[in-house]
Amino acid sequence: MAGVPFLRVEHLSKQFGGVLAVHDVSFELQKGEFLGIIGPNGSGKTTLVNLITGFVRPTRGRVIFQGKDITGKMPYTIAEKGIARTFQMVRLFYNLPAYKNVIIPLCSRRVRRLRGGKYGEKDDAAIDLLDDMGFERDSFVPYKNAGSLPHGYLKRLDLARALALRPELLILDELFSGMSMSEVASTLPLIEKFNEEGITIIMIEHRLKELFRVVDRVMVLNFGEKIADGAPSEVMESKAVKSAYLGVDVEVEKA
């Protein structure tokens, strides 16, 4: 698909009552890119994710994925096309064992198609995925109810659930919030590996140090508007970003 951008967001806006959560945001993403989105709390990052994945309908603007208009489509239709996401507040099936959580996307038509028309052995596939995420297959962890797992595991379970869909675009909404340093350290290389394997990734993160280590490009949102977009080093030098994050007149230490 030469010439057609992988993901194209055009003048996307969302108004909640009197609040403009996202205002006229446009950007393009190429296949295989690794984009970071940062911004202060309430700057519209999660709303942007919800707009792209269909959980919220935009007031204005369009989202075009692989040349097809997906604006306002149902979340499952968009997921079917290959956009998977994690949730900032993890959304899991707490009454089901951890590995059964991963089986849900394995029951979708998309996965059956990618597996050559067969569903295959779902339990094994789920446990393989979880094993990569640090849920050791020989321990009790993958078989415990999701509700009884610690927070760091829940975040990684959410990631495994998103990956089970075999996405082409993976959107990570503050995956690292609430994770311990060692969990972040072990998860980050995994995410880099997915990107090297060809999955395009959008990552929303407050931990800038970790984010800047992996992304190619950073986009900054403030009050719903895009205020910067470019290589990490350029973006952090920009006046607008400094003032949004720290107030004007403060020197930013290089990350």
Next chain:
Amino acid sequence: MEKEGASVRKKRLDRGIKARADTIFAVASYGEILYLLLPRVIPVGLLLALPLILSGYWGKVLVYACMYGLLALSWDFLASCGLFSLGQALFFGIGAYIAGIMNHYFHLPPLITLPLATIGGGLISALLLSPVMRLRGVYFAMVTLMLPLLLMKGIETTGAFGGTHGLSNLSPFTHDTFATYLAVLGFLFCLFAFRRVINSDYGLVLRAIRDDDRAVMSGAINIYWRKSQALFISGAVGSFAGALMTHHYQFLGMSAFALDYSILPVAAVALGGQGSFAGAALGSMILVPLSETLRALGGLRIAIYCGILIVSIIGLPEGIFHFLERKYHQFETMSEVK
């Protein structure tokens, strides 16, 4: 537990059968096979034998209990994907009216009207409720509570299909025993089929929808299509019960949409326990005969009936079935405390 006898303590342990996976058990002896089989074989055997023992009035009560059992199962199935209905009477009434109309106006025999009503009732229920499928919790419950009343009033005012008088002299089943067995077998089939389905991947998706429908959507699964399938299955089971009842009583009236058919199945599930289907089945097998036994007491019947329900819900919120299941799988020993 006590201070002075602190050297001995009561311990509850799970009687383990080693499970290799969800479906593969390492069963070592006949004892273990019996341990797994008896709780299934005894109730099934009892239910299959009862139609031969009971006759007349209590035979009718058995059919009645199976009917409510089917409604309770259909309620539990719908609840497993997060749709809490207060309108099983809708499914029951639709099935009853389809069977009655087919029989009265087109003179079709019960053996044809029954499958027609089951499938047609499922389809109509799913179509009627699909616009409100997106509602959750109490909003869905309210709509399902209203719909049977709406249909009932519609029939009353327009006088359609016999109006307030209903349709009588419908064809009965050839034998009473045949009808009883149809009810019992339908009930048992439904119970075991639902238990199987809910543990399959199909049922897993339904249970996940109940837990978090947005997470299911992000897994590329069309939750509304799944919910309408659940509505169809639940509606079909309820309609089967309604159609069976119509032919058994040889009468069809507005009472098929009565509130009893909505409330009693929910009460049965509350008594027996939600989520396992066996609880719903057990609950209706207790409640219906109990209500018939209390009939002699007249008005006091409802009061006693409600009292029993309240006590059981407060005392055993998990439901009788889950309590019994837990006790069956546990044993108690005294162990020394060092």
